[in-house]
Amino acid sequence: MKNICILFMGIFLLCITGCSEDQNITRQLKVTETHADFDCFGGTGTIQFKSSVPVTVSSSDEWCKVSQTGETITLEVAPNLKINSRTAIVCLKSTTEETIVPVSQLGDILYNDFSNVNVSAAGGETTFHVKSNHEIIFENVDTSWITITQEGETVTVKAAPLPKGVRENVIRIKAGEHQMEIVFKQVNITGPYNCFINGGKTAYGTCTIETTQEEDVYRVTPKGSSFDAPYKILYRNGKLSIPFGQYLGQYSGNPPFVYLCAYDKKGRLSWGAEVSYEADFTLDENNRAVLTFKDNGSWSGQHIDGFYYGQFNNLLEKGGTTTGAGIAAIVDLVWISQ
Incomplete structure (x- = not known):
């Protein structure tokens, strides 16, 4: 029993001595600061370190070159011409220690x-x-x-x-x-147009398209139509559209308030702003602009055949509504530049 106790005491003393020796070891090489992250264009960066013994420096890759002055390592990173990012390893080595610093670079970006x-x-x-x-x-x-x-x-x-x-x-x-x-x-849709109905068979006057201060918004001024009041037309994605629900002004009839309404040949009307009458912009063999208006599916459950100068009993914002009466229906529009 006495021998066993002596053995345990010896092991205990050995452990104490080993721990004490480990705690007294001081690192001679220490990295203190790094600037080693680069975009795809490369450039220069630095690694700062402290060491009580001489240190040599090396890089794992040609694109990351290193030079040393005292306790400062300068990095020269070349542009990365590939879309993948990459990492090089810079190694600092003394006679007793070695430490590494990763240098990262983003992939090529336009x-x-x-x-x-x-x-x-x-x-x-x-x-x-x-x-x-x-x-x-x-x-x-x-x-x-x-x-x-x-x-x-x-x-x-x-x-x-x-x-x-x-x-x-x-x-x-x-x-x-x-x-x-x-x-x-x-786009240049401006200028005077000859206006037709019934798919281009019947002339009904002229109109002039002009630019406004709003992008892709144009002003249409008709002449010789049933109600010569200007309204706006929009150009979007290669198409022109007439949005409905536009207030055109007062008319001498009763009721006096006139709105531009979507119209189908069954006599139904819509003045919803989400409904519009649409035309492709094309050029004919004589280099004339041709606008042929067609239904674009914006009037749910109905077919747009043209527009209607609808008469309302008051302004919409004041609760006005149509009685179904109006000045005229303009159907199957075709405009051809003069």
């Missing part, structure tokens, strides 16, 4: 503020900003009306005036493994 552009009929200039490790390539440019120049990180796109009609250019942009598309649209 920085830009490109966007689709609606160009005015008068043409104009649009400026974008772009930055890439690669040459910026522009493809499918319609040089008959689009000119692109680049100076540094600034890209300038110039569009020529459009006398009449609609045109569009989808431009493809490439840089390394990246590519994207932007769309330039130019």
Whole structure:
């Protein structure tokens, strides 16, 4: 029993001595500060360390070069031309210790503020900003009306005036493994039109389309129609639409308030603002703009055949409603530029 106690005491003393020795070990090499995270364009960074003994430094990859001055390591990171991120390891080594610092870099990115552009009929200039490790390539440019120049990180796109009609250019942009598309649209629907009903068979006067201060909103002024009051027309996604529920003014009849209403040939009306009459913008063989208005499904359960100058007993915002009476129905509209 005495021998066993002596054995346990010896082991206990050995453990105490070992713990004491571990606690007295002082690290001679310590990293104190790192600036080692990079975007795809690379650049320089630093690693700061403290050491009481000489230290050698190495990097695991060619794209991350290291140099040492005293207790400062300078990192020189090359641009990353691939879309995947990457990591290099910088190793600090003394005669007794070794420590590593990861250097991370993001994958290649095409920085830009490109966007689709609606160009005015008068043409104009649009400026974008772009930055890439690669040459910026522009493809499918319609040089008959689009000119692109680049100076540094600034890209300038110039569009020529459009006398009449609609045109569009989808431009493809490439840089390394990246590519994207932007769309330039130019519209000139302004000017005088001859107006027809019954699918173009019957003339009913003229109208003039003019721009407004609102983008893609135009003013239509009819002449020789049943009620020559101006109203607005919208241009969206290559189509023109007449929104209904527009107040046109007062009429000499009774009731006097006139609203533009959707009309079907069964005599039903709608003045909901969500309902509209739509036309594609095309050019005929004589380069004349042709607007042929058709139902677009916006009037749920009904078919839009035209519009109606509806007479209301008061303004809508004051609770006015139609009695079903009106000035005239204009059906199957076709407008052709003069």
